[in-house]
Amino acid sequence: MVCHQLENKVEPIVGPSLVEISHIYKDNLKGYLKWCIEPGKKRKDVIQMPSMAHVGEKDLEAIYHWIMATTKGKKYTPPKETNFDPYMLTGDATKRPRIQRIFLPDTSPASIAVTIDGNHSLCWDTVSCRLRYIWIGGFIDGFPYWKSNGSSVAKLTGKVYYRSLPKLNSGFVSQNDEEPKFNGYNIIDSLPVFSYSIGSIEVTEAIQNKAGAITLHIKVTNAKSELKYQLGDLSETNLIHSNGRLENGVLILTAKEAASFKLTFQPKKIIK
Amino acid sequence: MIRYYLTPLMIASSLWTAAASGWKDICELTVLPNPAGVDQQYGALGTLPNGDLIATFHRGEIMVYSQVDKVWKKWGEGLHEPLGLHVENQHSIVVVQRAELTRITDTDKDGKADSYQAICNSWGMSGNYHEFAFGAAKSPDGHFYVALGTASNGGGARPEIRGEWSDAGGLTHEFIKPDWISGGRPKMPRMYARVPYRGWVVKVNPTTGEMIPVASGLRTPHGVHVNAQGEVFVNDNQGDWLANSKLYRIEQDKFYGHPASLQWTKGWDKGTPSELPAEELDKIRSKALCYLPQGDLANSPTQILTLPKEGFGPYGGDLIMGEMNQSRLVRYLPDTVNGKQQGAALSFMAHPDLSRGNAKLSLGDDGVIYVGKTHLSWPGDSGLVSLKYNQNPHLAIDEIALTKTGFRITLNEAPDATEIELKGSRYGLLYHQKYGSPKMKLTELKASSILVKGNVIEVTLEQSPVADQIYDITLNGVSSSKLGKLIAPRFFYTAHEVIK
Numbered sequence: 047m048v049c050h051q052l053e054n055k056v057e058p059i060v061g062p063s064l065v066e067i068s069h070i071y072k073d074n075l076k077g078y079l080k081w082c083i084e085p086g087k088k089r090k091d092v093i094q095m096p097s098m099a100h101v102g103e104k105d106l107e108a109i110y111h112w113i114m115a116t117t118k119g120k121k122y123t124p125p126k127e128t129n130f131d132p133y134m135l136t137g138d139a140t141k142r143p144r145i146q147r148i149f150l151p152d153t154s155p156a157s158i159a160v161t162i163d164g165n166h167s168l169c170w171d172t173v174s175c176r177l178r179y180i181w182i183g184g185f186i187d188g189f190p191y192w193k194s195n196g197s198s199v200a201k202l203t204g205k206v207y208y209r210s211l212p213k214l215n216s217g218f219v220s221q222n223d224e225e226p227k228f229n230g231y232n233i234i235d236s237l238p239v240f241s242y243s244i245g246s247i248e249v250t251e252a253i254q255n256k257a258g259a260i261t262l263h264i265k266v267t268n269a270k271s272e273l274k275y276q277l278g279d280l281s282e283t284n285l286i287h288s289n290g291r292l293e294n295g296v297l298i299l300t301a302k303e304a305a306s307f308k309l310t311f312q313p314k315k316i317i318k
Numbered sequence: 319m320i321r322y323y324l325t326p327l328m329i330a331s332s333l334w335t336a337a338a339s340g341w342k343d344i345c346e347l348t349v350l351p352n353p354a355g356v357d358q359q360y361g362a363l364g365t366l367p368n369g370d371l372i373a374t375f376h377r378g379e380i381m382v383y384s385q386v387d388k389v390w391k392k393w394g395e396g397l398h399e400p401l402g403l404h405v406e407n408q409h410s411i412v413v414v415q416r417a418e419l420t421r422i423t424d425t426d427k428d429g430k431a432d433s434y435q436a437i438c439n440s441w442g443m444s445g446n447y448h449e450f451a452f453g454a455a456k457s458p459d460g461h462f463y464v465a466l467g468t469a470s471n472g473g474g475a476r477p478e479i480r481g482e483w484s485d486a487g488g489l490t491h492e493f494i495k496p497d498w499i500s501g502g503r504p505k506m507p508r509m510y511a512r513v514p515y516r517g518w519v520v521k522v523n524p525t526t527g528e529m530i531p532v533a534s535g536l537r538t539p540h541g542v543h544v545n546a547q548g549e550v551f552v553n554d555n556q557g558d559w560l561a562n563s564k565l566y567r568i569e570q571d572k573f574y575g576h577p578a579s580l581q582w583t584k585g586w587d588k589g590t591p592s593e594l595p596a597e598e599l600d601k602i603r604s605k606a607l608c609y610l611p612q613g614d615l616a617n618s619p620t621q622i623l624t625l626p627k628e629g630f631g632p633y634g635g636d637l638i639m640g641e642m643n644q645s646r647l648v649r650y651l652p653d654t655v656n657g658k659q660q661g662a663a664l665s666f667m668a669h670p671d672l673s674r675g676n677a678k679l680s681l682g683d684d685g686v687i688y689v690g691k692t693h694l695s696w697p698g699d700s701g702l703v704s705l706k707y708n709q710n711p712h713l714a715i716d717e718i719a720l721t722k723t724g725f726r727i728t729l730n731e732a733p734d735a736t737e738i739e740l741k742g743s744r745y746g747l748l749y750h751q752k753y754g755s756p757k758m759k760l761t762e763l764k765a766s767s768i769l770v771k772g773n774v775i776e777v778t779l780e781q782s783p784v785a786d787q788i789y790d791i792t793l794n795g796v797s798s799s800k801l802g803k804l805i806a807p808r809f810f811y812t813a814h815e816v817i818k
Contacts, residue, residue, distance in 0.1 A: 083752070083753055083754060084508075084558075084752075084753035084754075086472050095697075096556075096612070096613075096617040096618070096643055096696075096697055097556060097557070097612065097617075097753055097754045098613070099556075099561075099612065099752075099753055099754025099755055099756060100562070100611065100612040100613045100614075100754060100755070100756060100757060101613065101756070102756040102757065103756065132357075133355060133356065133357050133377070144395070144396070145395070145396040146378060146395075146396045147378060147396055147397055147398035147415065147416075147417065148378075148398055149398075149445060149476075153478060154443075154445075154476075154478045154479070154480055155416075155417070155443040155444070155445035155476050155478070155479065155480060156398075156416070156417035156418070156439065156443055156480050158396070172417065172418075172436075172439065173478075173480050188377065192357060192376060192377050193695075194447075194694070194695040195447050195448075195694040195695045195696070196399060196416075196447035196694075197447040197472070197473045228436055228439060229435065229436055230420065230421075230433070230434050230435035230436040231434050232432060232433050232434075233431075233432045233433070233434075234432075
């Protein structure tokens with residue numbers, strides 16, 4: 047295998063062809079030397095060249111002049127860009143419940159995407175241990191991340207209809223002076239049951255599919271007093287809460303009510 | 319080039335025909351099947367107690383390969399860039415992924431993992447793509463070792479992060495202007511560690527999950543290994559502040575040279591570490607066991623493991639590691655000079671069909687090393703191969719020791735019919751903020767004598783060894799009528815110390 051072919055006509059292609067190097071760095075020896083020594087990531091979808099610092103600038107300069115001489119008279123033609131995910135799921139595989147940790151937009155870098163059926167999906171943040179948003183119309187397109195090394199976030203497929211409030215330590219604002227601690231999840235019926243603690247209280251949040259609606263079945267143990275669960279913008283959401291009373295976007299629960307309650311989310315409009 | 323005829327030249331080519339002439343004769347390479355529909359970039363690899371392979375992949379799948387049925391089955395999924403694993407038993411593994419050290423268990427033993435329990439998630443995440451987490455190496459005392467990669471200014475940080483952002487040197491979170499889309503932060507250091515404990519090796523208590531910072535000074539520490547004696551080995555990747563890739567033996571509270579992580583040292587008050595003079599940093603850094611010369615041996619070393627005593631001939635018990643850019647594994651041979659360990663690195667199992675991307679290693683039975691490949695858009699490859707050491711006798715280097723006048727190279731058998739040529743050079747490397755280093759004061763080596771006594775080759779150099787130099791030496795013409803020519807005759811010895 048060679049790293050730099052004359053014109054990149056043989057697969058696999060690793061680096062820019064000599065003709066392209068000539069195209070990029072013609073009359074720019076300084077830029078060429080900088081690239082050789084500290085190549086960095088030049089193209090999202092192509093592997094980067096390892097540093098050639100060990101070769102030394104004198105020899106790199108000699109190579110530069112050789113490249114310019116070898117490629118003289120050859121015209122550079124840019125390759126056609128492709129953006130196809132060769133491992134994209136299709137058919138029934140897209141409709142099963144899935145859990146995927148990946149970089150997601152508008153949440154912490156340690157978040158989890160969950161879909162109950164490939165159409166109705168949510169983002170759960172393991173830092174603040176809470177639901178961050180819900181969308182409908184698909185799951186995620188992870189290819190922007192997966193085609194490279196994580197330098198891009200996944201895209202949401204569909205439309206977000208519910209968002210929780212930003213900058214909260216946890217969903218339970220009554221405990222907001224304490225950092226939640228994420229303990230992991232178990233899988234029941236192919237969907238996660240998240241587990242975390244906030245101070246002395248222990249919480250599980252089971253993600254469930256109720257006839258296409260997303261339900262969070264939340265169980266709190268060791269609560270000693272009333273708990274307040276902060277909800278987000280409900281303007282596009284039909285929310286059903288099994289226990290407690292909703293006041294100004296906050297669900298207020300007695301310790302007994304918090305022991306087991308459900309939040310069921312659906313978009314107000316059918317979103318295609 | 320100097321030739322020394324030490325014994326009468328004996329041509330015994332008829333005896334050599336059965337001997338190994340290269341790695342192709344010593345190890346058998348088999349390309350193994352990959353799971354269908356899965357991006358075949360292996361993140362981590364392990365061997366289950368029943369001999370089946372368990373692997374994680376770039377997109378977070380966990381798959382098990384049945385050695386009996388020769389098929390892959392999905393065991394788990396949904397992980398975020400899992401880059402290391404430790405097999406606990408047939409039904410439980412511990413994986414290190416970007417955000418977490420996670421115990422994953424098939425509690426009902428139905429062939430599918432159903433429990434993903436966070437053991438530790440105490441390290442910071444800025445969301446920068448380069449903040450990988452490596453390791454899950456288990457020490458004899460039960461702790462798990464994890465090494466945390468630094469962030470790159472080739473990408474940004476996220477508006478929401480995990481952990482405290484360090485403002486050291488005035489580089490606030492606001493300064494970086496959180497914007498995931500655009501990369502390139504020329505004002506940030508080339509690699510940075512603005513959330514804890516990036517650039518550190520940490521250990522995790524398996525029961526409490528407590529994260530204990532161990533040592534700083536790492537950049538992209540891909541290989542993390544703890545041997546049976548509890549010694550911790552980590553390698554690091556060439557780049558800023560790293561003239562070449564290196565192999566370290568990690569000790570508590572030491573600093574290993576890449577300064578970004580220093581800002582998480584308790585009481586740090588010296589601003590942006592990478593802006594400190596190299597001379598000042600040089601005084602506090604602990605040196606590597608050896609360099610892994612860029613271009614010549616290894617550009618991007620990966621998982622480290624200790625070979626078992628049995629099953630690998632003269633290599634039993636040696637420390638080896640993978641390599642991303644070149645078609646080889648790398649072997650380390652220790653030496654002790656003035657009471658300090660340093661040593662040599664040389665090519666290992668460089669089968670001509672191995673190719674690149676040799677990121678993850680797992681030992682099988684009977685001298686087999688499984689090699690999982692990846693690239694993550696850097697130079698590398700994808701897929702899975704096995705390398706089986708086939709016990710074919712051959713001539714190999716057992717030990718390399720620096721002497722007052724040169725090197726003592728011990729082979730596994732006495733060479734004969736010897737016509738030895740020494741080809742080599744020595745050079746220094748710069749410790750500086752810049753990326754890599756040219757070979758400084760490259761000097762050709764000349765031997766004044768090469769003597770063979772039994773299975774020892776005693777090389778005396780015209781100029782006695784010089785400290786802080788890399789010795790790049792090839793011994794040509796070393797052979798044995800019984801075992802053929804010397805395999806891997808080129809070695810790279812890092813002489814931090816010379817014999818006083």
